[in-house]
Amino acid sequence: xxxxxxxxxxxxxxxxxxxxxxxxxxxxxxxxxxxxxxxxxxxxxxxxxxxxxxxxxxxxxxxxxxxxxxxxxxxxxxxxxxxxxxxxxxxxxxxxxxxxxxxxxxxxxxxxxxxxxxxxxxxxxxxxxxxxxxxxxxxxxxxxxxxxxxxxxxxxxxxxxxxxxxxxxxxxxxxxxxxxxxxxxxxxxxxxxxxxxxxxxxxxxxxxxxxxxxxxxxxxxxxxxxxxxxxxxxxxxxxxxxxxxxxxxxxxxxxxxxxxxxxxxxxxxxxxxxxxxxxxxxxxxxxxxxxxxxxxxxxxxxx
Ligand SMILES: C[C@](O)(CO)[C@H](O)COP(=O)(O)OP(=O)(O)OC[C@H]1O[C@@H](n2ccc(N)nc2=O)[C@H](O)[C@@H]1O
Ligand SMILES: Nc1ncnc2c1ncn2[C@@H]1O[C@H](COP(=O)(O)OP(=O)(O)OP(=O)(O)O)[C@@H](O)[C@H]1O
Numbered sequence: 629x630x631x632x633x634x635x636x637x638x639x640x641x642x643x644x645x646x647x648x649x650x651x652x653x654x655x656x657x658x659x660x661x662x663x664x665x666x667x668x669x670x671x672x673x674x675x676x677x678x679x680x681x682x683x684x685x686x687x688x689x690x691x692x693x694x695x696x697x698x699x700x701x702x703x704x705x706x707x708x709x710x711x712x713x714x715x716x717x718x719x720x721x722x723x724x725x726x727x728x729x730x731x732x733x734x735x736x737x738x739x740x741x742x743x744x745x746x747x748x749x750x751x752x753x754x755x756x757x758x759x760x761x762x763x764x765x766x767x768x769x770x771x772x773x774x775x776x777x778x779x780x781x782x783x784x785x786x787x788x789x790x791x792x793x794x795x796x797x798x799x800x801x802x803x804x805x806x807x808x809x810x811x812x813x814x815x816x817x818x819x820x821x822x823x824x825x826x827x828x829x830x831x832x833x834x835x836x837x838x839x840x841x842x843x844x845x846x847x848x849x850x851x852x853x854x855x856x857x858x859x860x861x862x863x864x865x866x867x868x869x870x871x872x873x874x875x876x877x878x879x880x881x882x883x884x885x886x887x888x889x890x891x892x893x894x895x896x897x898x899x900x901x902x903x904x905x906x907x908x909x910x911x912x913x914x915x916x917x918x919x920x921x922x923x924x925x926x927x928x929x930x931x
Pocket of ligand 1: 644647656657658659660662733735738768769770771772785786787812813816887888
């Protein structure tokens with residue numbers, strides 16, 4: 629074990645620039661072609677030794693929506709890592725400084741899990757091999773491996789089998805944060821309901837989209853953005869259509885629901901346009917707030 633220092637890890641949010649969803653599998657998950665892009669909105673996870681067993685605290689504007697018991701994904705990550713090394717019940721205080729919208733389709737809980745895992749590994753000096761960390765991430769949730777890795781990646785299987793992707797430039801985004809969250813399982817269930825009786829094709833990554841990422845071309849990426857969960861999120865939250873329209877009318881190149889929503893994402897041509905779209909979205913009163921962010925962002929990083 630290393631000394632009594634604290635360790636802080638910074639972890640990005642994500643947007644799915646393509647989310648192709650297949651038919652439901654026998655284990656209840658869906659096979660995906662999930663093109664993840666990490667964006668520069670971050671949670672920070674700090675861990676330090678605790679005499680009182682596992683303790684969790686959270687700060688930030690949405691902190692009251694974050695569970696502070698063992699169901700929190702960050703707590704589950706610490707418990708899983710301790711078990712992997714036979715350390716028993718972890719004596720650790722985990723603090724989450726939360727800036728990623730909660731239940732917003734931006735993988736906030738997954739970010740905290742990846743952050744806690746990396747931070748505890750550093751605090752405890754357990755030096756877990758990267759592949760083992762990724763395997764623990766995959767057990768914690770389908771989005772968690774990407775939160776560790778960051779950048780851009782294609783996720784196959786249920787999203788946990790990652791292939792890194794090249795990104796040729798910076799993309800400027802606006803994220804409109806909605807009031808309240810959407811449950812990810814509920815959105816997948818709505819996808820199943822809406823596609824009942826329809827032959828759902830095998831999910832495939834779009835070559836045009838991968839090329840747009842590779843060349844860093846925002847107009848080409850805007851034309852290729854696609855989210856198969858968007859009709860389901862709109863069905864559960866019809867008011868999101870107004871937010872999408874407000875951002876498009878304000879000059880965004882393209883608009884889509886982020887993952888399972890209800891956060892909506894707007895790709896813009898540059899930083900100046902992103903600021904203008906964010907201001908217009910706030911003025912439209914079709915969202916709680918709007919945030920600008922640049923991608924790609926690095927994965928979980930010890931500060
Ligand atoms: C919508 C996305 O955020 C896009 O990246 C992810 O697919 C969701 O990933 P996540 O929140 O890490 O989801 P998990 O915690 O693994 O699974 C939660 C629930 O979402 C549904 N789920 C998730 C991933 C997947 N490939 N198929 C699914 O059907 C299942 O009902 C599952 O029980
Ligand atoms: N560390 C955490 N931060 C936020 N929510 C958490 C955390 N751990 C568990 N949860 C629970 O998970 C639910 C989903 O929160 P989260 O912010 O991860 O959603 P999300 O961003 O929509 O996830 P995804 O994009 O991966 O589907 C919350 O409503 C909360 O009850």
